[in-house]
Amino acid sequence: MQLYELTIHEARDLLEKKEISALELTESVLARIDAVDDKTDAYLTVTADTARARAKAADKAIAGGTAGPLAGIPLAIKDLICTRGVRTTCASKILSDFVPPYDAAVMERLSTAGAVMVGKVNMDEFAMGSSTENSAFKNTKNPWDLTRVPGGSSGGSAAAVVADMCLGALGSDTGGSIRQPASHCGVVGLKPTYGRVSRFGLVAYASSLDQIGPLAKDVTDAAILSGVISGYDRRDSTSADRPVPDYGAALAGDVTGRTIGIPEEYFNSKGIDPDVRAAVENAISALKDAGAKCIDISLPHTPYAVAAYYLIAPAEASSNLARYDGVKYGFRDMSATALSDMYTASRSAGFGPEVQRRIILGTYALSAGYYDAYYKKASQVRTLIINDFKNAFKKCDVIAGPVAPTPAFSLGEKTQDPLTMYLSDIFTLSANLAGIPGLSVPCGFSKSGLPIGLQLMGNYFDEAILFDTALCVERAMGIAHKRPRL
Amino acid sequence: MNFEPVIGLEVHAHLKTDTKIFCSCSTKFGAPPNTHVCPVCLGMPGVLPVLNKKVVEYAMRMAFATNCEIAGESRFARKNYFYPDLPKGYQISQFELPIAEHGHVDISLPNSTKKRIGITRIHMEEDAGKSIHDPGRPVSFVDLNRTGVPLIEIVSEPDLASPEEAGAYLRQIRMILRYLSISDGNMEEGSFRCDANISVRPAGQTELGTRAELKNINSFKFVEKALAYEIKRQISVITGGGRVIQETRLWDTAKNRTNSMRGKEEAHDYRYFPDPDLVPLVIDDAWMDAVKKSLPELPDARRARFISDFDLSEYDADLLTADRKTADYFEACIATGAPTKLCANWIMGELAAALNARGKSIDQSPIPADALAKLLCLITDNVISGKIAKTVFEEMIETGKPAQTIVEEKGLVQVSDASAIEAVIDEVMTNNPDEVEKYRAGKKKLMGFFVGQVMRATKGKANPGVVNKILTNKLS
Numbered sequence: 001m002q003l004y005e006l007t008i009h010e011a012r013d014l015l016e017k018k019e020i021s022a023l024e025l026t027e028s029v030l031a032r033i034d035a036v037d038d039k040t041d042a043y044l045t046v047t048a049d050t051a052r053a054r055a056k057a058a059d060k061a062i063a064g065g066t067a068g069p070l071a072g073i074p075l076a077i078k079d080l081i082c083t084r085g086v087r088t089t090c091a092s093k094i095l096s097d098f099v100p101p102y103d104a105a106v107m108e109r110l111s112t113a114g115a116v117m118v119g120k121v122n123m124d125e126f127a128m129g130s131s132t133e134n135s136a137f138k139n140t141k142n143p144w145d146l147t148r149v150p151g152g153s154s155g156g157s158a159a160a161v162v163a164d165m166c167l168g169a170l171g172s173d174t175g176g177s178i179r180q181p182a183s184h185c186g187v188v189g190l191k192p193t194y195g196r197v198s199r200f201g202l203v204a205y206a207s208s209l210d211q212i213g214p215l216a217k218d219v220t221d222a223a224i225l226s227g228v229i230s231g232y233d234r235r236d237s238t239s240a241d242r243p244v245p246d247y248g249a250a251l252a253g254d255v256t257g258r259t260i261g262i263p264e265e266y267f268n269s270k271g272i273d274p275d276v277r278a279a280v281e282n283a284i285s286a287l288k289d290a291g292a293k294c295i296d297i298s299l300p301h302t303p304y305a306v307a308a309y310y311l312i313a314p315a316e317a318s319s320n321l322a323r324y325d326g327v328k329y330g331f332r333d334m335s336a337t338a339l340s341d342m343y344t345a346s347r348s349a350g351f352g353p354e355v356q357r358r359i360i361l362g363t364y365a366l367s368a369g370y371y372d373a374y375y376k377k378a379s380q381v382r383t384l385i386i387n388d389f390k391n392a393f394k395k396c397d398v399i400a401g402p403v404a405p406t407p408a409f410s411l412g413e414k415t416q417d418p419l420t421m422y423l424s425d426i427f428t429l430s431a432n433l434a435g436i437p438g439l440s441v442p443c444g445f446s447k448s449g450l451p452i453g454l455q456l457m458g459n460y461f462d463e464a465i466l467f468d469t470a471l472c473v474e475r476a477m478g479i480a481h482k483r484p485r486l
Numbered sequence: 487m488n489f490e491p492v493i494g495l496e497v498h499a500h501l502k503t504d505t506k507i508f509c510s511c512s513t514k515f516g517a518p519p520n521t522h523v524c525p526v527c528l529g530m531p532g533v534l535p536v537l538n539k540k541v542v543e544y545a546m547r548m549a550f551a552t553n554c555e556i557a558g559e560s561r562f563a564r565k566n567y568f569y570p571d572l573p574k575g576y577q578i579s580q581f582e583l584p585i586a587e588h589g590h591v592d593i594s595l596p597n598s599t600k601k602r603i604g605i606t607r608i609h610m611e612e613d614a615g616k617s618i619h620d621p622g623r624p625v626s627f628v629d630l631n632r633t634g635v636p637l638i639e640i641v642s643e644p645d646l647a648s649p650e651e652a653g654a655y656l657r658q659i660r661m662i663l664r665y666l667s668i669s670d671g672n673m674e675e676g677s678f679r680c681d682a683n684i685s686v687r688p689a690g691q692t693e694l695g696t697r698a699e700l701k702n703i704n705s706f707k708f709v710e711k712a713l714a715y716e717i718k719r720q721i722s723v724i725t726g727g728g729r730v731i732q733e734t735r736l737w738d739t740a741k742n743r744t745n746s747m748r749g750k751e752e753a754h755d756y757r758y759f760p761d762p763d764l765v766p767l768v769i770d771d772a773w774m775d776a777v778k779k780s781l782p783e784l785p786d787a788r789r790a791r792f793i794s795d796f797d798l799s800e801y802d803a804d805l806l807t808a809d810r811k812t813a814d815y816f817e818a819c820i821a822t823g824a825p826t827k828l829c830a831n832w833i834m835g836e837l838a839a840a841l842n843a844r845g846k847s848i849d850q851s852p853i854p855a856d857a858l859a860k861l862l863c864l865i866t867d868n869v870i871s872g873k874i875a876k877t878v879f880e881e882m883i884e885t886g887k888p889a890q891t892i893v894e895e896k897g898l899v900q901v902s903d904a905s906a907i908e909a910v911i912d913e914v915m916t917n918n919p920d921e922v923e924k925y926r927a928g929k930k931k932l933m934g935f936f937v938g939q940v941m942r943a944t945k946g947k948a949n950p951g952v953v954n955k956i957l958t959n960k961l962s
Contacts, residue, residue, distance in 0.1 A: 322575020
């Protein structure tokens with residue numbers, strides 16, 4: 001077995017027992033990146049030198065008995081999380097040279113915990129997309145089938161984890177951007193409750209929906225990473241000031257007496273692939289067999305989630321992305337002579353087509369005369385979706401369903417048809433609109449060998465219940481150790 | 487046809503908190519460009535605003551002082567527009583749910599009646615930076631020190647019916663801001679800015695005419711001038727058969743006129759929406775009560791108290807309370823026992839003139855309130871005369887010495903001793919036998935001459951009352 005194949009909790013044990021060193025572990029992961037990333041194209045920046053230095057520091061800390069919970073663990077970071085001194089591009093031409101002078105709050109927490117960042121990974125530009133094909137720099141390939149997408153927008157994070165090019169990764173999820181690539185690549189991904197993880201230093205796409213979360217090789221690792229990055233931060237006014245449970249310690253995988261709600265709207269959708277349906281239903285049966293009680297529930301406003309999301313998220317994005325104007329930092333078209341021409345030229349050349357599409361969509365939704373019909377109406381729908389979940393969680397502890405309607409699709413398959421692309425987020429958007437936590441755990445493979453995830457959604461701040469339920473699924477399915485051959 | 491103007495004002499006042507509204511950068515004016523900045527006020531990727539509580543408290547103070555209702559829950563909103571001195575591409579302001587609404591202030595009209603002016607709303611927002619254009623080259627610079635300096639915008643109802651009323655309203659608002667110690671209210675430095683909405687309509691018509699918005703009116707004088715110009719312009723457009731169009735107009739200080747800046751069609755669509763980075767601002771009763779209790783006495787209340795408690799005339803009370811520091815000085819003066827009327831006269835007379843000549847404000851006065859009070863007590867205790875007091879006062883302004891010291895050093899103590907004064911009077915009478923004759927013959931006007939001679943001989947130190955009494959006796 002190679003060191004890069006380890007999970008975080010396995011590596012932690014070996015590091016603690018001093019059977020391996022953090023430097024060996026980091027070198028192993030760096031060598032793995034060297035060996036396979038030209039096939040997957042997950043990394044935008046590899047920070048080998050700083051990673052080695054951090055690993056040496058971790059070895060010292062371990063030797064001195066002062067090691068944090070992630071001491072010496074090599075991680076990949078989505079390239080829209082600000083890293084001090086390390087280029088943070090958001091996979092956009094407009095920020096291709098941006099080096100933040102500050103760390104995101106999650107980077108400070110990882111740093112305190114002793115983690116080793118090995119690099120920054122690819123994504124859809126500004127997290128807008130479901131396939132990582134909207135990156136301005138390169139297409140990341142699905143390690144299970146290099147002709148297919150890894151999902152998105154955190155496609156680089158998911159691909160890096162499943163290809164063993166890191167032990168775990170951080171992504172961000174605005175409409176499914178952690179859960180959908182986790183499902184497509186066969187890793188565990190969590191979108192925490194809105195406010196659970198500080199957004200300080202996360203480059204904003206849609207502020208009221210964005211949340212940073214982990215992508216990991218198994219449920220235990222996802223719980224460990226969540227415990228480190230969660231918690232109150234006074235620099236983020238939307239951050240929740242409440243204690244973080246010890247997610248790892250609470251794991252038992254025992255669902256006896258737990259009620260699982262099965263939303264009919266997530267299964268009567270026409271576009272749902274038969275393999276996905278079969279794998280998800282199989283996982284639900286496994287939960288039942290393990291002692292959970294499954295009941296049918298309804299989330300009646302689900303059909304409106306896509307429309308509401310594609311008004312609210314672009315509206316916020318149109319404002320959030322206004323700062324990339326060529327004036328202060330980032331890309332500027334030097335040929336323009338007048339101010340308004342400089343704005344137009346810089347933004348037209350600096351942003352890719354999907355980002356421009358969403359800026360235009362959002363600008364329109366907020367315009368005088370349209371605000372009430374679009375943005376305001378969408379906000380009202382959002383309230384109805386929140387109420388759907390509130391009602392559902394009166395009857396059940398966890399909601400289970402598919403993550404995405406299909407397994408990973410082919411590169412280029414949906415790039416010409418944005419609406420079809422938008423519909424691949426149909427089951428994940430609602431959790432963002434409501435602010436509840438959602439998790440994807442691998443539950444099977446399609447006939448063609450592509451991974452399929454089960455989505456578990458919980459009530460506000462019930463991440464611990466999601467991890468525990470997911471662990472039950474993981475044990476029952478017995479596929480957590482499976483890796484693509486590269 | 488007679489026309490009446492309808493005017494509403496939007497006042498922007500800088501709040502003098504130590505730090506900016508959404509970050510901990512200094513708000514200090516006049517620092518080298520781009521030195522009071524951080525990733526938050528620079529609008530860098532991924533950073534977030536955190537509301538300064540002090541800004542909320544200052545806005546609440548103004549809301550209480552202008553009789554507004556304070557919202558238990560209000561929201562910040564983004565006002566979206568592109569400009570190089572606006573680093574985020576939006577300004578964080580309040581829109582649908584401002585912190586306060588439905589207030590009023592009373593202004594004094596020249597005929598000494600009061601008029602109530604409605605306050606539509608007060609909201610908080612961040613200021614933008616400053617663009618500096620190089621006159622010699624096609625280059626512009628941006629200074630972001632001012633970005634994020636807290637502002638409140640105070641919007642009046644269209645209740646103002648003349649440029650003079652607008653001026654009185656502005657002065658009232660500025661006086662309240664200064665009383666509350668929340669703003670310098672300095673129009674020339676830009677810490678107090680004003681836009682005006684103005685329309686005219688035939689007298690008696692209830693429907694409003696089409697309004698123009700006036701910008702760039704940066705002094706009290708310009709506000710009244712610009713409004714007067716605009717009233718004339720709109721009336722001449724209408725009487726000339728034309729129609730006033732809705733537009734934004736800029737005051738041209740050099741040419742004394744307003745010019746069209748942009749029409750309704752070119753007006754910005756600011757695409758306001760609630761700022762998702764900031765949670766709704768909740769103000770509970772306890773917080774409201776605490777701020778309300780911390781309010782100082784407001785100008786109208788203080789003026790009324792000065793009249794009733796200190797027996798001052800309305801005129802004196804107006805002058806003394808127009809500025810909080812002057813009123814504080816006056817109260818400190820009388821607290822040491824000096825008589826109110828004498829204090830009022832000296833503060834508004836000698837002291838105001840001396841400070842004015844030296845370009846100082848009353849809180850920079852070289853003579854503290856208790857020192858002035860001690861000087862005035864020397865007059866009422868007959869230690870010195872009012873005339874000598876003025877000499878002592880000049881010396882105090884220059885040297886900062888206490889009145890008593892100056893009086894002793896220069897031997898200025900008033901002479902009230904009858905025998906000493908009698909000796910001087912005898913001498914004066916001996917030296918002026920002709921005048922004594924004429925007086926006794928009936929030319930009583932010569933009394934002034936004798937008093938003057940005695941005063942000259944005593945270098946002004948003789949008690950005028952005693953001098954008069956003895957002279958009258960001796961001459962009769």
